[in-house]
Amino acid sequence: MKYKSIMAIALSAGMLACGSGKEKTEDTNEAPLIGKSAIKITDGVMTPEALYSFGRVSDVQVSPDNAKVLYGVTYVSVEQNKTNRELFTMNVDGTDNKQITKTPKSENNAVWVKNGSKVAFLSSESGSSQIWEMNVDGTDRIQISDVNGGINGFTYSPDGKKVLYIKNVKYGERAVDKYPDLPKASGRIIDDLMYKHWDAWVEEVPHPFIADFDGEKLVNDLDLLEGEPCESPMLPSGGIEQLAWSPDSKTVAYTCRKKKGLEYALSTNSDIYFYNLDTKETRNITEGMMGYDINPTFSSDGKYVAWQSMERDGYESDKNRLFVMDLSSGEKIYVTENFDYNTDFAVWSKDNQSMYIVSCVEAKTQIFQAYIHTKEIKALTKGVHDYESFAIAGDKLIALRHSMSQPNEIYSVSTSTGEAAQITHENKEILDQITMGKVEERWIATTDGKKMLTWVVYPPNFDANKKYPTLLYCQGGPQSTVSQFWSYRWNLQMMAANGYIIVAPNRRGLPSFGKEWNEQISGDYGGQNMKDYLSAIDELAKEPFVDKDHLGCTGASYGGFSAYWLAGNHNERFKAFLAHAGIFNLEAQYLETEEMWFANWDLGGSFWDRSNSIAQRSYANSPHRFVEKWDTPIMITHGEFDFRILASQGMMAFNAAKLRGIPTRMLIFPDESHWIAQPQNGILFQREFFRWFDQWLKK
Known part of the structure; x- marks a missing residue:
C-alpha cells in the first residue's frame, strides 16, 4: 500500500510557460x-503553478576521477501536459555548472562510461528508449543499442566489454494468441492472480539481458531469465x-522473486541470484532468507556483496536490514x-x-x-532535512537533500565531519520569491503515555494573534514516515500558504521510531x-491561534482510509x-x-x-461500518x-x-493511477482541494 507522490499542475493566466520562444x-x-x-x-505565496515550476534534481553520478558530477533535472510544462x-x-x-543536453526527449539513467570520457544515457529520440553515448560536453550523440521494444535501464560492465540492460518481455497468453482469427478482440483471459499490478495489466514483465559491447553496438543479447x-x-x-x-565483470547479481500468480500474490520472498557468465550457472545466495532481499552491491575489491533484507515473508514493511556476505567463506553478516x-540506501566506503x-531516524533522514x-x-549528518541518495567523491559524498521547505538540491558532505555545503541552486530564483512557513517539531503525549513527533507547519507571515483554520494531514503507507519530505501533491508548505496551519503526526505504524512503534498498526x-491522530489535533486545538471550530482532515491511500474512518468517529x-x-x-x-x-x-x-x-x-473497523455516523x-x-x-x-x-x-x-x-502524474490533472487536483476546504473552513 506504500505510495510515492508524483504531482503536476497547470498554468494560470499570469504564469510564463516553461522554456522560451527562442527554443522553438x-x-x-x-x-x-x-x-x-x-x-x-x-x-x-506558493501556488500550484509555482510548485510545478520547480526543477526536479535527481540521479547524482560522480566521475571515475572524482572530479566531476553528472545529474539530471526534470522540468514540467503544464501547457503541454508533460x-x-x-x-x-x-x-x-x-x-563550472553546465547544461549538456537541450532536447525535446528526456535523457535518463545517465552514467559516466569509458573511464569518464563519455556519458551514456537512455533516450527515445529514435522512437523507443535506447542507450546512447555522447561526449562529456553533450556533443556527438551516438545510438548504441537497437533493442526491439526498448530498454528500461542499463549498466556497463566494469571492463566495458558488456552491457547489462532491462527489457520487458511478454507474460502469459493473450486472446489473440489463442484465437488468431480474432486479432481485434480486447478481452483478457485470466486464470490466476496478479493479472493486474498497481497501475497496469500484467501482460509483460522486465527481464535482465546481457549483451557483448564492442564500443559501438550491442550484440549477442542473452536473457538471464529466458523461459521463466x-x-x-x-x-x-x-x-x-x-x-x-562484480568488479571482475564475471558475475551479475540480480534481484528476483521466482514466483507467479497466486504464489506471487501471497509472498514477498525475493532473493539475490548470482549468474556466472563463464559457466552460465545461476546460484541463489539468499536461500532460506524469507522476506524481501533486494539491491545487491559488490565491494570494489570483490570480496563482499551487500544487500537490503527483510526477515519475514509477507511483511512488506519489515525492518529493512543491511546484510553483507563474505564471498570466500559464505558468512552472512547482519x-x-x-x-x-531501516537501511534505505547503501554505498561501499573506499576501504x-x-x-x-x-x-530515517525520528522523521529526519540522515547519512x-x-x-x-x-x-x-x-551518525554522519544531522539537521532537519532528508538525505535521499549520494555518490562517493574521494573524501566527500555528493548527496541529494530536501526538506519540507526546499526541493532536492545537491550537497557536498565531508566524510570526516558530516559538514554539508550546498553546491547546486537549481531553484534559487523561485525560492527567493516565495515566503515559506515555519516548520516546528512537537512531541505530543498519546493516549497510552508515549510521545509522538508531530510536524506543525505555519502559514507564511504567521500572526499568533489571529485564528487560522487547521488541517490534520494523515499519512499513507500505512508504514511510511512523515519525514522532511517534499511532495508535488501533498506539499505541506503549499497547504500552509493557503492560510492553513498543518498538523502532520508521526502516528503509530510509521518507521523511524523503532520496531515496536512501526509494527503496532498491523492488525489494528x-x-x-x-x-494518535486525535491526540495531535486535540493538542493543537488548545492553541489560541488555532480556530478549533474550523478543523479539516485529509490524506491519501491509508491516509484516505483514515479520513473515511475519522468521518464516522470524530465526535x-x-x-x-x-x-x-x-x-x-x-x-x-x-x-x-x-x-x-x-x-x-496488515488486516x-x-x-x-x-x-x-x-x-x-x-473488518469491524472498516470505515463503511460507520457511515450512519457521518x-x-x-x-x-x-x-x-x-x-x-x-x-470503486x-x-x-x-x-x-x-x-x-x-x-x-x-x-x-x-487516466490516473494511485498517484496523479499528469501536470494538468495535478493542477486540477490542487485547485479542487483548496476550493473544497476554503468553502467549509474559511469564514
Missing part, C-alpha cells in the same frame, strides 16, 4: 522546448539498482543488527570495511556509516493510530474531510487488491475466517487506473455520502 524549432507546429521556468511570483529531463555537469565543488515467467527487477518500482556487476531503523547508508565487522553505526486499523471535531485513493470498505478491498500478502499481514487475514480474532477486529462534508478523489485501491472504493464512499444527505463532491481521474 523551425517547424512552427512544434511545441517549445520544456526547460527552466521563468515564473514571476509577486506576493510570495515533462522533460535534461543533463548537467559540474565540478565536485559546484563550480518472473520479473527482475521487481515491479512496480524496481530499477537498475536491483542488479549489479550489519545493522543493533540499529533499530570496503564500512558502508555509508541512508536511514550514517555502518562498520561491517564491528556492527557499529555512526482504526485502533491506536487513530487515537464533531472536523468541519470537512478530503480522501484520495482511500480504502472505504475493507471486505471489498481484500478481494479487489492485487498484493494479497499486504492484506493478509490479519480474510474476512470469512470467523475464528481469526485479529482479522475480525480489522455528519460532515466530505470530498473524494480517485484514479480509475488505480489497481492497488480500486476507484471512492465511488462507494461518494454514493454513501449522497444517500446520507452529506454534502459531498467527487473528482475522478479516468
Whole structure:
C-alpha cells in the first residue's frame, strides 16, 4: 500500500510557460522546448503553478576521477501536459555548472562510461528508449543499442566489454494468441492472480539481458531469465539498482522473486541470484532468507556483496536490514543488527570495511556509516532535512537533500565531519520569491503515555494573534514516515500558504521510531493510530491561534482510509474531510487488491475466517461500518487506473455520502493511477482541494 507522490499542475493566466520562444524549432507546429521556468511570483505565496515550476534534481553520478558530477533535472510544462529531463555537469565543488543536453526527449539513467570520457544515457529520440553515448560536453550523440521494444535501464560492465540492460518481455497468453482469427478482440483471459499490478495489466514483465559491447553496438543479447515467467527487477518500482556487476565483470547479481500468480500474490520472498557468465550457472545466495532481499552491491575489491533484507515473508514493511556476505567463506553478516531503523540506501566506503547508508531516524533522514565487522553505526549528518541518495567523491559524498521547505538540491558532505555545503541552486530564483512557513517539531503525549513527533507547519507571515483554520494531514503507507519530505501533491508548505496551519503526526505504524512503534498498526486499523491522530489535533486545538471550530482532515491511500474512518468517529471535531485513493470498505478491498500478502499481514487475514480474532477486529473497523455516523462534508478523489485501491472504493464512499444527505463532491481521474502524474490533472487536483476546504473552513 506504500505510495510515492508524483504531482503536476497547470498554468494560470499570469504564469510564463516553461522554456522560451527562442527554443522553438523551425517547424512552427512544434511545441517549445520544456526547460527552466521563468515564473514571476509577486506576493510570495506558493501556488500550484509555482510548485510545478520547480526543477526536479535527481540521479547524482560522480566521475571515475572524482572530479566531476553528472545529474539530471526534470522540468514540467503544464501547457503541454508533460515533462522533460535534461543533463548537467559540474565540478565536485559546484563550480563550472553546465547544461549538456537541450532536447525535446528526456535523457535518463545517465552514467559516466569509458573511464569518464563519455556519458551514456537512455533516450527515445529514435522512437523507443535506447542507450546512447555522447561526449562529456553533450556533443556527438551516438545510438548504441537497437533493442526491439526498448530498454528500461542499463549498466556497463566494469571492463566495458558488456552491457547489462532491462527489457520487458511478454507474460502469459493473450486472446489473440489463442484465437488468431480474432486479432481485434480486447478481452483478457485470466486464470490466476496478479493479472493486474498497481497501475497496469500484467501482460509483460522486465527481464535482465546481457549483451557483448564492442564500443559501438550491442550484440549477442542473452536473457538471464529466458523461459521463466518472473520479473527482475521487481515491479512496480524496481530499477537498475536491483542488479549489479562484480568488479571482475564475471558475475551479475540480480534481484528476483521466482514466483507467479497466486504464489506471487501471497509472498514477498525475493532473493539475490548470482549468474556466472563463464559457466552460465545461476546460484541463489539468499536461500532460506524469507522476506524481501533486494539491491545487491559488490565491494570494489570483490570480496563482499551487500544487500537490503527483510526477515519475514509477507511483511512488506519489515525492518529493512543491511546484510553483507563474505564471498570466500559464505558468512552472512547482519550489519545493522543493533540499529533499530531501516537501511534505505547503501554505498561501499573506499576501504570496503564500512558502508555509508541512508536511514530515517525520528522523521529526519540522515547519512550514517555502518562498520561491517564491528556492527557499529555512526551518525554522519544531522539537521532537519532528508538525505535521499549520494555518490562517493574521494573524501566527500555528493548527496541529494530536501526538506519540507526546499526541493532536492545537491550537497557536498565531508566524510570526516558530516559538514554539508550546498553546491547546486537549481531553484534559487523561485525560492527567493516565495515566503515559506515555519516548520516546528512537537512531541505530543498519546493516549497510552508515549510521545509522538508531530510536524506543525505555519502559514507564511504567521500572526499568533489571529485564528487560522487547521488541517490534520494523515499519512499513507500505512508504514511510511512523515519525514522532511517534499511532495508535488501533498506539499505541506503549499497547504500552509493557503492560510492553513498543518498538523502532520508521526502516528503509530510509521518507521523511524523503532520496531515496536512501526509494527503496532498491523492488525489494528482504526485502533491506536487513530487515537494518535486525535491526540495531535486535540493538542493543537488548545492553541489560541488555532480556530478549533474550523478543523479539516485529509490524506491519501491509508491516509484516505483514515479520513473515511475519522468521518464516522470524530465526535464533531472536523468541519470537512478530503480522501484520495482511500480504502472505504475493507471486505471489498481484500478481494479487489492485487498484493494479497499486504492484506493478509496488515488486516490479519480474510474476512470469512470467523475464528481469526485479529482479522475480525480489522473488518469491524472498516470505515463503511460507520457511515450512519457521518455528519460532515466530505470530498473524494480517485484514479480509475488505480489497481492497488480500486476507484470503486471512492465511488462507494461518494454514493454513501449522497444517500446520507452529506454534502459531498467527487473528482475522478479516468487516466490516473494511485498517484496523479499528469501536470494538468495535478493542477486540477490542487485547485479542487483548496476550493473544497476554503468553502467549509474559511469564514
